[in-house]
Every structure is written in C-alpha cells, then in structure tokens.
Amino acid sequence: MAYLELNSIYKTYGQGDHATEVLSNINLSIEEGEFVAIVGFTGSGKTTLVNLINGLLEPTSGEVLFKGEPVRGTSHERGVIFQNYSLLPWLSVGQNVYMAVKEAFPKEKKAVLNDMVASYVDMVGLTPAINKRPKELSGGMRQRVAVARALAMKPEMIIMDEPLGALDALTRGNLQDEILNIWGKDKRTALLITNDVDEGIYMADRIIPLRPGPRATLGPEFKIDIERPRDKTELNDNPNYKKTRNAIIEYLMDIGNQRKSVAREAFVLPDLAPKSFVGSRF
Amino acid sequence: MKQSITLNKVSKFVGLGFISTLKSLFTGKLDKEDFKDFLRKTVVPLTSIVLFIGLWHVGAKTLYNIEADYKINKAMEEQGQAAADEMAACIASGDISCQPNTLPSPAQVWDSYKTLLADHKAISADKAAFKEKTAALNAKRIAEGKAPITYTGRPSFVDQIITSLKTVFAGFLLALFIAVPIGIVIGLSKTLRSSFNWLIQIFKPVSPVVWLLLVFMIVKTMTKDSNSDSAFIISFISVGLCAMWATLVNTAMGVSTVDKDYINVAKVLKLGPIQKVFKVILPSSLPLIFTGLRITLSVAWMVLIAIELLAQNPGLGLFVWEEFQNGANDSNSKIIVAMFVIGIIGFLLDRIMLTIQNMVSFNKNAQ
Numbered sequence: 001m002a003y004l005e006l007n008s009i010y011k012t013y014g015q016g017d018h019a020t021e022v023l024s025n026i027n028l029s030i031e032e033g034e035f036v037a038i039v040g041f042t043g044s045g046k047t048t049l050v051n052l053i054n055g056l057l058e059p060t061s062g063e064v065l066f067k068g069e070p071v072r073g074t075s076h077e078r079g080v081i082f083q084n085y086s087l088l089p090w091l092s093v094g095q096n097v098y099m100a101v102k103e104a105f106p107k108e109k110k111a112v113l114n115d116m117v118a119s120y121v122d123m124v125g126l127t128p129a130i131n132k133r134p135k136e137l138s139g140g141m142r143q144r145v146a147v148a149r150a151l152a153m154k155p156e157m158i159i160m161d162e163p164l165g166a167l168d169a170l171t172r173g174n175l176q177d178e179i180l181n182i183w184g185k186d187k188r189t190a191l192l193i194t195n196d197v198d199e200g201i202y203m204a205d206r207i208i209p210l211r212p213g214p215r216a217t218l219g220p221e222f223k224i225d226i227e228r229p230r231d232k233t234e235l236n237d238n239p240n241y242k243k244t245r246n247a248i249i250e251y252l253m254d255i256g257n258q259r260k261s262v263a264r265e266a267f268v269l270p271d272l273a274p275k276s277f278v279g280s281r282f
Numbered sequence: 283m284k285q286s287i288t289l290n291k292v293s294k295f296v297g298l299g300f301i302s303t304l305k306s307l308f309t310g311k312l313d314k315e316d317f318k319d320f321l322r323k324t325v326v327p328l329t330s331i332v333l334f335i336g337l338w339h340v341g342a343k344t345l346y347n348i349e350a351d352y353k354i355n356k357a358m359e360e361q362g363q364a365a366a367d368e369m370a371a372c373i374a375s376g377d378i379s380c381q382p383n384t385l386p387s388p389a390q391v392w393d394s395y396k397t398l399l400a401d402h403k404a405i406s407a408d409k410a411a412f413k414e415k416t417a418a419l420n421a422k423r424i425a426e427g428k429a430p431i432t433y434t435g436r437p438s439f440v441d442q443i444i445t446s447l448k449t450v451f452a453g454f455l456l457a458l459f460i461a462v463p464i465g466i467v468i469g470l471s472k473t474l475r476s477s478f479n480w481l482i483q484i485f486k487p488v489s490p491v492v493w494l495l496l497v498f499m500i501v502k503t504m505t506k507d508s509n510s511d512s513a514f515i516i517s518f519i520s521v522g523l524c525a526m527w528a529t530l531v532n533t534a535m536g537v538s539t540v541d542k543d544y545i546n547v548a549k550v551l552k553l554g555p556i557q558k559v560f561k562v563i564l565p566s567s568l569p570l571i572f573t574g575l576r577i578t579l580s581v582a583w584m585v586l587i588a589i590e591l592l593a594q595n596p597g598l599g600l601f602v603w604e605e606f607q608n609g610a611n612d613s614n615s616k617i618i619v620a621m622f623v624i625g626i627i628g629f630l631l632d633r634i635m636l637t638i639q640n641m642v643s644f645n646k647n648a649q
Contacts, residue, residue, distance in 0.1 A: 054550065055549075056546055056550070074552055079550075080550045088544060090565045099551065100551055103551045
C-alpha cells in the first residue's frame with residue numbers, strides 16, 4: 001500500500017449555480033521515501049491540492065489516505081512549508097521555531113526544546129539571526145525559517161507549496177540544495193509543488209504535471225532517471241535530463257495551446273437573426 | 283553622533299520629530315538638507331503660532347471696540363451726553379466695573395494664567411498650613427476612632443486638572459476592561475457579532491449627556507447609603523461608556539480579520555483553541571486594539587469636559603462652567619486658559635498612546 005494515496009478526489013468551491021469545480025478526479029500515490037514534484041501553471045489549483053493533503057481542506061468527494069488512514073484535519077506527521085512563509089511577525093526567528101517544537105513535543109523539557117530550536121536554526125544557517133524578527137530578514141532567510149520550523153517538528157512527510165517561488169534564482173538554487181540535503185539525510189517522503197520544471201527535475205524522483213483548472217486533474221507522470229546527488233552544472237549535459245525536460249515542457253505547452261483553443265471555442269456567438277417587426281404588433 | 287541618532291529615533295517614535303532638528307540647530311551640526319528640514323518643521327510652525335496670536339489680538343481688539351462703542355452709545359441714548367462721556371472715561375481708565383465683556387486678548391489670557399498659578403500657590407500653602415495645624419488633632423481623632431478633619435477649601439486650578447486626569451484615567455480603564463474582553467469574544471464568534479451588532483450601532487452615536495443621565499439614574503440609587511464621591515463615580519462611568527465603542531469595534535474587527543496565513547499556521551501546528559487565541563489571534567490584532575484605545579482616550583478626554591460640567595465633578599469641566607456663570611471681568615480669559623490646557627493635555631495623552639501603539643505594533647517597528 002502506498003504511503004500517501006489520493007483516490008478520485010474532487011474539490012468544488014461554492015454551491016449551486018456558483019459552484020466551481022477546482023480539482024477533478026485526482027489520483028496519486030506516493031511511496032515512502034519518495035520525492036514527488038507536481039508541476040503546474042499558476043491558478044491551476046496547486047494550493048488547493050496541497051491543502052487537501054495537509055488537512056486544511058476537505059475534499060468534496062474522494063479520499064486522502066495517509067499511511068492507510070483517511071486524513072482528518074492537520075497532523076504533526078505532515079509538515080507544511082507555505083508559499084508565503086507564514087511566519088508570525090511578532091515572534092523572533094527562534095520563537096517561531098520554538099512555538100512549533102513546543103506543540104510537536106509537548107512533554108519535552110524547555111532546555112531540550114531550546115536545543116532543538118538552536119540546532120534547526122543552525123541547520124538553515126540562521127544562528128546569527130535567531131533573535132531577529134521576520135521583518136528584518138530577506139525573503140530567502142524567511143523561507144529558511146519556514147523550512148526550519150516545518151522540519152523541527154520532525155514530520156514524516158514534508159509538503160512544500162511553491163516554497164521557493166518568490167525567491168531570486170541564486171537563493172533558490174542554494175535553498176534547493178539545502179532542502180535536498182535534509183531530505184537525503186533521513187529520507188523523509190517529500191511532495192513539492194512548483195511552477196518551475198527545472199526545479200522539479202533537479203529535486204524530484206517523479207514529476208506529475210497538473211493540468212490547469214477549473215477541473216484540474218493530474219497528467220501522466222514523468223520518471224527522472226538521474227542519479228543523486230545531482231549536479232546543476234552537469235545536468236545540462238545529461239541526455240536523460242534534456243529528454244525528460246523536453247517531454248515535460250512539450251506536454252505543458254500542449255495543454256497551454258489546447259486551453260487557448262478551448263477558450264476560443266467558448267466565445268463563438270450563438271446564431272441569431274434579427275426578427276422583423278414589420279406589420280406585426282409584437 | 284550615535285546619541286543624536288537615538289534622540290532622532292525616539293523623538294520620531296513619539297511623534298515629535300522636530301525636537302531632533304532643534305537639537306542639531308543648537309549643536310551647530312546642520313547641513314543644507316537639515317536646514318530645509320529645520321525651516322519646515324520649526325520655523326514654519328512657530329511663524330504660524332505668532333500669526334495666530336497676532337490675528338487673535340487684532341480680533342479681540344476689534345470686538346472690544348464694538349462692545350465699548352455699544353456701551354457708550356447706550357449710555358448716550360438712555361442717560362445723555364454726560365453719562366456717555368463718563369462711560370468712555372471709565373472704559374479708557376480700565377476700571378473693572380465697566381469693562382466690555384468680550385473675547386479676551388492674548389495678553390489678558392496670559393495674565394489670567396499667571397493669576398491661576400498664583401492662586402494655586404496660595405491654596406497649596408493654605409492646605410499645607412491646615413495640615414500642620416490639624417496634624418495633632420487628627421492623630422488624636424484617629425486614635426479615638428473618629429474620621430480625621432479634611433481640608434474643605436475650594437480646589438485650585440491645578441487640583442481641578444488633576445481631578446480631570448483621574449476621572450479620564452478611571453474612565454479609560456473602565457472602557458479598556460469592558461471593551462477589550464467583549465471585543466475579543468464578539469470578534470471570535472460570527473453569531474455573537476451579528477447579535478451584538480445592532481446594540482453597538484445604536485449605542486455608539488448616543489451623546490455623552492444622555493449617557494450621563496442614564497448613569498446618574500443608576501448610580502444615584504446605588505450610592506444612596508454610602509458617602510462615596512458620586513459625582514466622580516458618575517463622571518468616570520459616563521466617560522468610560524461614551525469612549526469605549528471605538529475600542530470595542532476595533533478589537534472585534536482585529537480579532538475577526540486575522541490573516542488567514544496565521545490561522546493556517548495555528549492549524550498546522552495544531553494549537554488548541556485557547557493557545558490559538560493567545561498566541562496567534564491576540565498578538566496579530568494588538569495593533570488594531572491599540573488604535574482603538576487611542577481613539578478611546580481622545581474621545582474620553584473630549585467628552586469629559588461636558589460630563590464634568592453636568593455631573594458637578596470638580597474638574598476642568600466644572601471650572602469652565604463656574605467661570606462662565608461667575609462673570610467676573612477675568613472669567614472669559616480664564617475660560618480660554620482652560621481651553622488651552624485642555625487642548626495641550628489632550629495632545630500629550632494622544633502622543634503617549636501613539637508611543638505605546640508604536641511599541642506594540644510589529645508592522646511599523648521591528649525592534
């Protein structure tokens with residue numbers, strides 16, 4: 001049985017005439033220790049999918065199974081790294097992480113918790129900034145705090161919702177390596193949602209495109225057969241990389257084109273002819 | 283250099299940025315940019331103050347002349363030329379008995395200010411003397427279990443200011459302790475919010491005077507058998523009830539509009555309901571709560587005068603009313619003195635609240 005399973009998930013927002021079906025017939029299974037990336041356009045329902053998996057939302061129909069149990073609400077076993085960091089601005093870096101470990105390990109002594117905070121903040125290289133507020137940090141540093149906070153709870157699975165979307169290319173690369181390092185160390189299961197195909201290929205074992213919403217659904221999966229640890233510079237010369245990348249991009253472009261033509265068709269006007277009122281009394 | 287930076291920060295923080303410019307003027311460290319700043323922040327306001335006083339002086343003089351001419355003409359019509367001449371001479375001599383009653387000039391107001399201060403000194407001395415005189419007697423009375431003799435002379439202007447500050451502070455605390463908890467509870471529950479909304483909307487615009495009457499009806503009966511200071515109790519409760527609405531509405535709004543991201547964090551960390559309120563919802567709505575409290579304090583200070591006036595609480599409001607009723611030749615200028623004192627104290631209270639607000643709001647200040 002798969003570690004995480006999504007069985008024919010449908011998610012609809014609103015009711016009656018105003019209902020919009022965002023996700024339609026999503027089926028996904030992730031094995032333990034696997035790193036899966038879901039790639040999709042903006043607005044294709046990626047965040048909705050993530051929130052269904054971490055338990056912030058409930059599917060309209062279908063079920064999410066985590067280790068064979070249906071997901072009911074959030075759990076410390078599934079750590080989440082949000083798209084917009086979601087750090088609490090009134091707490092310092094250390095306090096933000098401390099709040100998470102305190103909830104995850106309520107029985108531990110304060111000193112133990114403080115050690116944990118220190119080690120995770122150190123892991124993301126923010127020890128000098130431990131007493132700073134999120135406002136004083138750069139975007140990359142903030143996202144590192146969010147990574148430290150999610151990992152400090154020692155989740156069995158890490159769910160990342162476009163974690164590096166708002167960062168510049170250099171910071172992005174560094175953080176990708178850091179996340180891969182951490183993932184490689186204790187082989188947790190990871191799910192990465194991203195809009196960057198290269199990022200997906202560099203980091204994941206499998207890439208699954210999300211066909212854009214409304215009624216978004218998952219496309220065919222692409223296996224990435226490139227050995228780890230991967231090297232960014234060498235990746236460009238890897239024939240396997242080129243092939244996979246081209247295949248995924250071609251698939252996504254196809255979807256994009258289809259979407260455009262669908263949109264054109266939708267605006268074909270009905271065949272109407274003016275009625276003649278001559279000689280009639282309406 | 284470092285020191286001036288901190289002064290700069292502090293003075294900006296409390297909203298009195300011009301102080302740092304003044305300092306750099308005196309220490310002689312002024313470049314061109316600073317000088318422009320100095321012009322804008324110090325010279326321009328000072329000029330406008332001088333202009334204001336000048337206009338006031340001219341205006342007061344004009345009103346004085348109109349009033350004087352009217353008096354002379356009236357004497358002429360009713361009693362003839364001799365009486366008119368006498369009246370003109372009397373007014374010119376500055377005799378108290380025939381001074382035109384109108385807007386006082388800045389100089390008169392300044393004189394009244396000095397009179398009030400002198401009066402305060404006299405009353406303080408009188409009080410101290412009374413205390414000394416009755417010390418032995420009071421010790422004896424306390425030993426016998428009787429109440430000590432207290433000073434019952436009239437309060438000085440400064441005493442009245444202190445009474446007003448006490449009243450407004452008590453009212454503010456009352457508003458704080460009523461509005462913040464209720465606001466939090468209302469903000470947390472949509473049902474409570476819609477069930478309280480009509481009540482808030484109806485009572486928010488009610489005039490201070492009506493609140494005073496309502497409080498009077500209740501407190502009068504409650505304090506019938508006690509010898510507590512009912513004027514003070516009525517005043518501060520009315521002030522609190524008038525002023526609490528801003529805090530109530532702002533607190534409810536702050537609590538009900540917490541950023542969805544923070545709520546998601548609370549959910550992912552699996553915080554309990556109480557933890558969620560105290561660790562996420564309250565800290566994130568503190569800036570709005572303090573904005574509400576700042577409005578509450580300024581409203582409290584504003585309605586205080588009207589309420590003291592009606593409740594006969596011996597504060598600034600009663601001072602103004604008594605001077606108006608009194609009609610002595612310097613009553614008008616004393617009222618203007620009170621006006622400035624009220625304005626300046628209100629300004630200072632607002633600055634204090636602004637400073638506290640800046641301290642708790644994580645958005646503006648990251649330290």
